[in-house]
Structures are given as structure tokens and as C-alpha cells.
Amino acid sequence: MPIELNHLDSDAPEASDAGAPLVVIHGLFGSADNWRSHVKQWQAQRRVIAVDLRNHGRSPHAQGMGYDAMAEDVLALMDRLGIERAHVLGHSMGGKVAITLARLAPERVASLVVADIAPRAYGHDHDVVFAGLRRLEAGHPANRREADELLGEHVKERAVRLFLATNLERAEEGGLRLRLGLDEIQQDYEAIMGPPLGEGAFEGPTLVLRGARSPYVTDDMLPALREVLPAAEVVTLDAGHWLHAEQPEAFREAVDRFVADH
Structure with a gap:
């Protein structure tokens, strides 16, 4: 049963041709608040919704951190807000939520942006x-x-x-x-460190942003990544894992360009 997520909603800009909204999903121990500066920039072009995943930010606490449950939470939020299709951006754990959402409901995803995570399991380093x-x-x-x-x-x-x-x-x-x-x-840390869920590949337009100094998306992971995200364009920024905080302008420009093209 999906839970009702807290979220930031910029509402739609005055321009009538703003296109699909952008849904932003934070990583482990993050929240929508971490994305406020980016939302302020993006909201001039399109409606932006930054979510608090379950057990994070101001969203309710609930058992089960499986990626299917978290993706269903986001889809339920989109339903509540009347959003049929959206550009979906996720960082780290949020990237795995975004990949799972795209696999479960590809018709709801106009484009996918995955920030510094690969569709695989990782070691326990927290x-x-x-x-x-x-x-x-x-x-x-x-x-x-x-x-x-x-x-x-x-x-x-x-x-x-x-x-x-x-x-x-x-x-x-x-x-x-x-x-x-x-x-x-x-x-449920084991599930968080595991791979995203869902079957098959997401064939839609995909941008993978990775940090040059981050170990999360290395060259040897790219073949397996493209099995899940075959259309992925991979862009490397001069940053570590927190690329959206370390290189905010370059990060925003890459997202702006990609989303505008789709």
C-alpha cells in the first residue's frame, strides 16, 4: 500500500509550452530540501516536484525500503498530482527508485536522469x-x-x-x-544496497550523470548498465558522488539540455 509522500511542488510556470514536469528523487539520508536551489532554477522552465521518500524528510515512517514500494509511492504521488508523464531524476538510492519506476511504468516516464548510481548491488559501507x-x-x-x-x-x-x-x-x-x-x-538496508527492481530494460531516453572521482559508476560497470538502460547517454562531471552539490551549474546544464531535447 503506497504511503502519501511529502513533497515540494513549484507549480507550473506561466509559459503554456512548459512540457512534462520534472520529478526529483533524493538519495539515502537526503530529502527534498537538499534540492531547493536546483528547484528554484528549474521552475522557470517547468513544474518541478521534489519528493521526500518514505522514512526521509517530512514523509511518514513505514516498514519496507524495497525499490518497488518506493517507486509505487512516487507513482501514487504523481497520480494525486494529476501527472500522467514526467521527466524523472534520481540521485544514488533515488536513482535506483527512478530506474525501478521506469521499469514498472515506462509509459509514465518522458525521460530518465540517473545521477551517479548503476543498476547493481553495492557493498555495505554506511x-x-x-x-x-x-x-x-x-x-x-x-x-x-x-x-x-x-x-x-x-x-x-x-x-x-x-x-x-x-x-x-x-x-x-x-x-x-x-x-x-x-x-x-x-x-531494510540490505534491500537499499541491492539492485533496482523490475524486469527487462527501460528503452526510453536516459541520461546517466557520473562523478569522475566517484566509485559508483565506473567504466567496467557500463556494459551491465546498458543492459538495463540501453539508450543511456553517459556524461562525466568533475566531481565525486555528490555531483549535484559539487558541480551544481554543470549538473543543472546537463539536465536542462537533456530534458529540453525530450
Whole structure:
């Protein structure tokens, strides 16, 4: 049963020829809020919907992080918003959701943009992050400085701590708390690290953006990637895994060009 996702909706621009909307799907531990600056730029050309996946952002917490369930959540949101077809963009885990959606309902996808992920299983490399988030959860920080200190006991990279801290919100009893459904995410971590779901290939127009300094989409993965996404155009940006944050203008330009062509 799909859950009702929280989302940001730019509404349609005044231009009558704006075309299909753009649906943006964040990665693990992310949220729609991470995409606000991009949404502000894109909304001049078309309607943009940035979603909070289940157990992320302001969306409800629910058991089951399988890619079929998360894709059905997004399709249900499109139905609620009256969107028949959309350009679908997903980063990392969100890219696997987008691939699954495109396989399950190709008629709903005008084009597909996959940001720095391949349709395959990955190793379990979030142990330090989970430890930091659990320490943060148990520590009940009063402010962001305390939260950063708690996270820093496990997560040494400041950029990662700043990203994780976007999941903090003010608690009713005071102080800060995580808004993530951490139990649900950790319980189904195996599914998150697994490949996207669905059968066969998505034959529609596809752009794969990858970071030159990222290990997530390497040259040796491209043959298998094209078995699932045979029409994929692969573009490499001078960035790591967080290419949309590290190279925002180049990222937006690549998406703009591709979406405008389709």
C-alpha cells in the first residue's frame, strides 16, 4: 500500500509550452530540501516536484525500503498530482527508485536522469554513518554544535556531518531530534544496497550523470548498465558522488539540455 509522500511542488510556470514536469528523487539520508536551489532554477522552465521518500524528510515512517514500494509511492504521488508523464531524476538510492519506476511504468516516464548510481548491488559501507546517527539519536543535542560533536565521534568528514545534520528538526520537548525513520532504514538496508527492481530494460531516453572521482559508476560497470538502460547517454562531471552539490551549474546544464531535447 503506497504511503502519501511529502513533497515540494513549484507549480507550473506561466509559459503554456512548459512540457512534462520534472520529478526529483533524493538519495539515502537526503530529502527534498537538499534540492531547493536546483528547484528554484528549474521552475522557470517547468513544474518541478521534489519528493521526500518514505522514512526521509517530512514523509511518514513505514516498514519496507524495497525499490518497488518506493517507486509505487512516487507513482501514487504523481497520480494525486494529476501527472500522467514526467521527466524523472534520481540521485544514488533515488536513482535506483527512478530506474525501478521506469521499469514498472515506462509509459509514465518522458525521460530518465540517473545521477551517479548503476543498476547493481553495492557493498555495505554506511556502518560509520549509522553509528553516528545512533549516537546523535541517543545524545539528545540541544543545538547544532552539540549535534556536530556527537556525529563527529564516528563521522570524521565535516561535509558528511553537515549533510546528515540536514535531518535534524526541533523537538517539541526542546533540543534537536532526527526526523529519519532510522529503524526502518536500518532494518531494510540490505534491500537499499541491492539492485533496482523490475524486469527487462527501460528503452526510453536516459541520461546517466557520473562523478569522475566517484566509485559508483565506473567504466567496467557500463556494459551491465546498458543492459538495463540501453539508450543511456553517459556524461562525466568533475566531481565525486555528490555531483549535484559539487558541480551544481554543470549538473543543472546537463539536465536542462537533456530534458529540453525530450
